[in-house]
Amino acid sequence: MTHNVALNWKGKMHFESEGPGGKVLIDGAEEFGGEGKGVRPKAMMLSALAGCAGMDISSLLKKMRAEVAHFAIDVAGELTDEDPKFYKNVKVTFKFYDKEFNKKKIEKAVDLSVNRYCGVMEMFRQFANVTVAIEYIEE
């Protein structure tokens, strides 16, 4: 299977990307000549990582009958100092919100996503040290 994305220049650092599922507006930070009309391309990699893992978690918790009231995923990507700057250390924090939790199943779901299913995670492992944390927030 092949995915295709088409990027069109809209002037200066502004671009429109069209791909599976729709369009994304991209722009640079103001200090690099951008005008704040869209997201930064490099950080889209972190969104892709979170989204990929998030879809696994949503699907797996449902299959395992271990659904939670809410969950969120934070990703922090530390860049190298030298060009070409890439993410060398990446921390992914899975945050689960509910009154009580089936922690064993939740940890199994996170493990399956991180180590077996999430293709974006597999790509990140080739260039970054990826660490994973789980937080439970009772509410």
Next chain:
Amino acid sequence: MTHNVALNWKGKMHFESEGPGGKVLIDGAEEFGGEGKGVRPKAMMLSALAGCAGMDISSLLKKMRAEVAHFAIDVAGELTDEDPKFYKNVKVTFKFYDKEFNKKKIEKAVDLSVNRYCGVMEMFRQFANVTVAIEYIEE
């Protein structure tokens, strides 16, 4: 420098990602339980690659006084067959549109982006075979 992204689950396969430059809505394809409310996370990697290279090209062509009327970047990412599916072959096609071109400077700009500046390209090289093509469209 560290970039931070926060992903929030909106139900089923739908997520809202908030990071540098704004929000992106993410959703799965309908055959995988999605509802078409956003872009696919894996393909966001290809948008990130195109956007990163696009910003270099915009900036470099301006510095080199070799600006073009328009340019676009197509990215085709071929996935592996087995889970975790990742992009094993990636083709990036730079398309330049104008009446005439300073091809030497344009090729220099593409080379500098691909081989020196674009951090997303550097990350892709760690897991994919990346090929690059340049097309000139006279109009």
